[in-house]
Amino acid sequence: MYGVSIDVGTSGMRMHAVDLDSKKIHSTAITVRHPVPGANVVDHLTFCIEVDQNLANRLLIDTANRLMQELDIDLNKVERVAVCGNPIQLSMFQNMEVRDLAYVGENTLKSKGVEPQKRDAKVIPAVDLGLNLREGVPVYIPPAIRHEIGADALAMMYKTGLLEREDNVLVTDYGTNAEMALKVGDEILTGSAAAGPAIEGQQIKSGMLASPGAISDVESEFYWKCKVLGDDMLVGEGDSIEINTGTVIEEGPMHGMAKGITGTGVIAAIATALENGEIVKSKITTTDGCLHLQDGVIITQDDFLEAAKTFGAMRAGHFTLLETAGIKFDELDTMFMSGASGTYVDALKAQRVGLLPPSVDTIYQFGNTSLSMATDIVKDPEMVDKLQSLANSIRANHIMFATDKIFESVFIQELAYWQEGMPIETYNMMLELSDIQPLPTTIKPAEVIKVVQRDIPDLGDKGLKVLREIGIGLKRSFSGCTGCQKCVKECPEDAISVNDAAEGYEIQVLSDRCNGTACLRCERACPQKCFQIKDLQRSSVSAE
Template identity: 50%
Template sequence: MSMGIAFDIGTSGFRVQLVDLDTKKVLRTAITLRHPLPGANVMDHLNFAIKVSEDIAHKLMIDAFERILNQMNIDPKTIEKIAICGNPIQLSLFEGISIKDLAYADPKYLEAEKIKIQSRNAKVVSSQEVGIKGMDADIYIPPAIKHEIGADALAMMLKSNFLDNKEISLVTDYGTNAEMALKVGDKIFTGSAASGPALEGQEVSCGMLASPGAISDIVLEFGWHTLALDENMMPQSVRILDLWKEEFRGKKLSNVQPIGVTGTGVISVIYAGLETGVIELPYIYTKTRRLRLDENIYFTEDDLKEAGKAIGAIRAGHLTLAQEAGIKLEDVKTMYMCG
């Protein structure tokens, strides 16, 4: 049996999947609820690496990866291939190459400080080169476009028909570091926004990353009702909500027990609140100034503000790309989204 690892180096946490390379079947999945480097966004991680030590940042990430494999009971010797994904800063820190050229945008400053521009082309390196102990595997590292666009947005461009679409199109990876690209004719304008972790379910009072027990959606069917992820990461209906009265209608719809709300749930909560009128930005008009999603799970006005910061940052990124391209956002005909 040929074994491989799919590794998403997210800004809010890591996601690792063990894959049978012969059958293409995912055998195990592990998700961390935070990043090994301190901070809540990509700028915090960059700042830590620059001010403390790039070498320490690299070793912390490798150590976290090795610990995940150990927790998953994976023998490193059985792994033949690792495919990784992430933004340019995360990919560079994991690979162990300098990120100083990513920290400063001014070419004159880079030249004055004699900072070398690193090559971030697609490559295959050995696990030993990056310092993973007890493993002899090929690591497939995707390319990065300057400091704005990493593998997240590139993968979405390739897997969708974004590159072939003749209409004005916009692609966005909704994460802590939101990568985006705007296609106008034969030109592609790229950028990213440090939107913060609210859309990953963090910096929200009852927030969490997408994992079992996370409220992932609120839909209008039988009245507004919540969906939460089960042990197989599949959404299951849980409760019918009365947002105004902060009550539940009828019995629970499944045995899934929610323990928090994730990023898609945050967006759904805001949408449901706006649709029912219980939210009029920036306020929540219930008696307690919060929305009750389950027994001990709430969405507060402070949470609404945190989500607003993330949405605002992404909106600013979209407006900047449109301005650079000489169009209005209303001219965009197709929007591709992932997160």
């Protein structure tokens, strides 16, 4: 008999099949995108509220059903399932109310007729969720700590051992939603920074999620050497490259294998370029303004500016937690990194671009804690009761970064620093005017302990399967469309096609490739101003 563990992430879904007799992982399957339009949780919330939550739910459940087919098991032998993720993803998966996660304040919720939802641990029949499993199979959902501090944050704290630590510890899940928690004594402060899709390789010209063929790191001596993820999700040696032209100086074992670059590769390339002088005062200084890596993969000036938003949001989040707790940078002892990006990134390069505080003594890199905790539950279902008791016992204060004055003040300086080349002296002077501690200008040497070698440490005897085609095509004809294809050319994800229709033209947008309301470049490019992405989505829903 088997169990299935699922991590529903903001940028994709990951899944294990577990042999319940041996308690060993049998196989692993992942997607490389999310089926619902959008590059972050805000986009997914917007889709649910303004378009159709039922469609969002069906897209997720359909993806889960298709992904289970990749696990190389007899699905009639599945005995139980566990699903973990952040509150928005788990709410979409269960098709439960999400509006209480979108609006802040009791009066606002009342005015909109929204009832706050309890997100405690629960067990739901798989067939009730629409999963293609036999009758009687239970699905275990772990609890949130509070409605805005989800099961994924609980997994991050539980699997890293944060709750048992006596030193001052900061833990961050390096993803688009960037959940983070600071433990100082018995107090825990949490927050979630909208780090943006660049940290996972999205909205980057050659970007991709962490999967086989992704450049995940670079090293530089005289030439740049690329590191590429193999089919086993372990890092292999790529080519040595002349960064101005992409000319191959020396081929590596992964020559010809790079399909794109993941967020960790972008971080490493920018950190290396800053150190080598290929980025000066927020400008890439190569001949054509691009960093050229192997197999035609490039990083553009726009990619740098997109990544800079991530750096700024993460550092502003860390600043906010430290300032709220009343501790200085040099009082922070330990840093825990989780998630795919937190696993594959070179921690010291990430520290150079502000993704880690500059003063910690020790850095631990963990894997995908959300999938790991779901797997623990599959092996021992009684664990959900223990997790509920643990969630009830955690005294955590959640800071809403979107409305926090400290976060706002720091993030403004971060944008000026990264995008306009503000000197660090001016940066710290501006922080002082807001009564915020300065950013240390030197990085303390830290010990890096890599707990796992890949974000999913054990792929199982049957290995990894990657499901690349998910989601649906959202279609509609728009009055006034001339078929000029400007929306097609403007889309950074190749999500749009324009086809002849009985009357005029029909536009199709692939749901899993669309960046949703975070982008809308297609709308802005339309010379007739007739293309509205939300109208297209609504039309697709009503046509079903």
